Amino acid sequence: MLREFNINGYIVNVEPLHIGAGKEPPLGSLVDLAVLRIKYMGIDLPYIPGSSLKGVFRSTATTIVRSKGMKACSGLSKETCMELEDVVTERVKGELGEVIRSYLRENKSKEAMELFFKNACILCKIFGAPSYTGKVTFSDAYPIDENGKPFPFSFDIKTGIAIDRKTGAVYSGALYTLEYVKPGVSFKFSIHCTNLPNYALGLLATVMSMIQTGDVKIGGFKTRGLGGIRFEKLFIRARDLPKIESPILRSLEEGVDEEVDLSNLVTLKDGWLIAEGSSAWNVLRKLEEVWWRAGPKGRSNQTESKR
Numbered sequence: 001m002l003r004e005f006n007i008n009g010y011i012v013n014v015e016p017l018h019i020g021a022g023k024e025p026p027l028g029s030l031v032d033l034a035v036l037r038i039k040y041m042g043i044d045l046p047y048i049p050g051s052s053l054k055g056v057f058r059s060t061a062t063t064i065v066r067s068k069g070m071k072a073c074s075g076l077s078k079e080t081c082m083e084l085e086d087v088v089t090e091r092v093k094g095e096l097g098e099v100i101r102s103y104l105r106e107n108k109s110k111e112a113m114e115l116f117f118k119n120a121c122i123l124c125k126i127f128g129a130p131s132y133t134g135k136v137t138f139s140d141a142y143p144i145d146e147n148g149k150p151f152p153f154s155f156d157i158k159t160g161i162a163i164d165r166k167t168g169a170v171y172s173g174a175l176y177t178l179e180y181v182k183p184g185v186s187f188k189f190s191i192h193c194t195n196l197p198n199y200a201l202g203l204l205a206t207v208m209s210m211i212q213t214g215d216v217k218i219g220g221f222k223t224r225g226l227g228g229i230r231f232e233k234l235f236i237r238a239r240d241l242p243k244i245e246s247p248i249l250r251s252l253e254e255g256v257d258e259e260v261d262l263s264n265l266v267t268l269k270d271g272w273l274i275a276e277g278s279s280a281w282n283v284l285r286k287l288e289e290v291w292w293r294a295g296p297k298g299r300s301n302q303t304e305s306k307r
């Protein structure tokens with residue numbers, strides 16, 4: 001363990017939010033497209049699954065990484081570096097994932113890890129890939145306060161006309177009813193990062209600022225005015241190990257990463273660096289700068305890509 005970096009706070013939907021249950025409604029249901037709910041203290045709460053947040057962060061990060069000319073797989077099923085990269089060493093040849101799994105079967109986890117880090121893209125390293133869990137986890141975000149008490153929320157329904165995605169033509173009489181969470185609900189979220197270098201934290205910070213400005217939305221029907229969210233009451237808690245009693249985040253990768261000085265932005269408490277509100281945003285901004293300075297130089301590799 002070299003570093004823990006946690007971001008907590010609230011996600012507030014500033015637009016109607018539809019995160020679907022993803023299954024056919026029961027016969028007699030009032031809506032065709034229902035909002036995902038979870039039972040909590042006898043109440044059906046809407047919530048934002050961690051997997052939805054992770055999906056949005058990864059797909060946005062993919063766009064950012066590619067805009068810098070760095071390689072990035074889509075992360076979709078069967079389209080990660082595990083499937084797309086071929087490795088050729090003096091001993092083995094084949095798909096990265098297969099070679100890694102064969103190493104793992106022989107208990108060669110160190111070799112498997114080295115091969116992964118040499119060949120996978122930055123997104124697979126941060127968010128994970130088959131046989132590799134990644135370095136960031138997103139909790140489910142529930143509309144509950146610090147004491148576990150539910151915040152007020154309400155649902156509404158709008159009727160839409162189904163459009164043929166290919167032709168853009170309106171299906172005759174094909175109306176659907178869409179359920180959504182009305183704007184203004186606070187969802188408590190947390191993001192945990194382990195051992196992420198400063199530039200990688202900066203990539204996540206870049207995604208957060210794109211969400212904050214409304215350039216990135218979550219859930220369904222994003223092109224129809226749904227899914228805009230904002231982060232509120234940000235709280236960052238980070239520490240490097242072994243413990244250091246100074247307001248810096250070390251460079252974790254020689255030649256690529258940079259040390260970040262957070263003097264005047266964080267308070268120190270038992271080895272933890274803590275920042276709240278606007279200071280937390282300023283910490284993220286400093287990390288973002290590291291991301292944009294960290295170049296693709298020195299990160300090319302000798303693999304053949306099938307893309």
Ligand SMILES: [Zn+2]
Binds near residue numbers: 074122124
């Ligand atoms: Zn990848």
